[in-house]
Amino acid sequence: EVQLVESGGDLVQPGGSLRLSCAASGFTFSIYWMVWVRQAPGRGLEWVANIKPDGSEAYYVDSVKGRFTMSRDNAKNSLYLQMNSLRAEDTAVFYCVREGGGLGAFDIWGQGTVVTVSS
Amino acid sequence: DIVMTQSPDSLAVSLGERATISCKSSQSVLYNSNNKNFLAWYQQKPGQPPKLLIYWSSTRVSGVPDRFSGSGSGTDFTLTISSLQAEDVAVYYCQQYYNTPLFTFGQGTKLEIK
Numbered sequence: 008e009v010q011l012v013e014s015g016g017d018l019v020q021p022g023g024s025l026r027l028s029c030a031a032s033g034f035t036f037s038i039y040w041m042v043w044v045r046q047a048p049g050r051g052l053e054w055v056a057n058i059k060p061d062g063s064e065a066y067y068v069d070s071v072k073g074r075f076t077m078s079r080d081n082a083k084n085s086l087y088l089q090m091n092s093l094r095a096e097d098t099a100v101f102y103c104v105r106e107g108g109g110l111g112a113f114d115i116w117g118q119g120t121v122v123t124v125s126s
Numbered sequence: 127d128i129v130m131t132q133s134p135d136s137l138a139v140s141l142g143e144r145a146t147i148s149c150k151s152s153q154s155v156l157y158n159s160n161n162k163n164f165l166a167w168y169q170q171k172p173g174q175p176p177k178l179l180i181y182w183s184s185t186r187v188s189g190v191p192d193r194f195s196g197s198g199s200g201t202d203f204t205l206t207i208s209s210l211q212a213e214d215v216a217v218y219y220c221q222q223y224y225n226t227p228l229f230t231f232g233q234g235t236k237l238e239i240k
Contacts (some may be wrong), residue, residue: 042229043149045236051212051219051232051233052231052232054229066227066228067234068228102175107181111164111166112178113178114187116176117175118175119175
């Protein structure tokens with residue numbers, strides 16, 4: 008079964024750091040672009056970052072540039088999002104997502120992990 | 127950035143009736159070299175992650191009921207549910223992936239039963 012399972016979400020104070028992880032299974036992880044998408048409480052979907060299959064380049068939405076770093080370990084079928092200098096507006100459910108190859112769109116989503124930034 | 131605007135923000139439709147959701151992009155998402163529109167539709171039910179319904183503006187994902195259809199080209203797109211079922215209550219999002227690797231979603235349309 009194709010599956011993405013996120014972990015690492017927590018309550019953190021403003022200015023703090025958090026590292027999210029995503030474990031992939033059931034498909035050849037190393038050939039897919041991977042994505043993080045977030046959803047603030049009661050709000051819509053926001054693309055956060057994505058990364059090439061070989062991990063050589065990652066791209067970020069402007070609001071997280073310089074604060075978030077996306078990486079992957081293809082040997083471990085794992086995806087990561089290092090989040091620093093967290094702000095209240097980063098509070099959201101973070102989804103690990105597969106960019107579906109020839110589909111172009113986001114075809115597999117994890118269940119999400121909750122990040123709450125609050126003092 | 128390409129801005130995606132959906133209308134309406136919310137919609138109430140009777141069971142068995144047609145539901146139509148519009149999505150407009152601030153610039154064309156039609157890639158002329160392959161004549162494909164880089165536009166997808168997602169369904170998100172309460173407490174669940176989004177689910178891909180349609181890609182390339184009109185191609186249904188395997189297993190998605192055929193009452194769901196996507197149409198449009200360039201900057202104007204429509205998601206139609208031909209005969210609303212109770213299980214279709216959800217928020218629907220359009221998304222452009224033309225401006226890869228920078229993606230944008232519409233604000234969402236909440237679909238309810240009248």
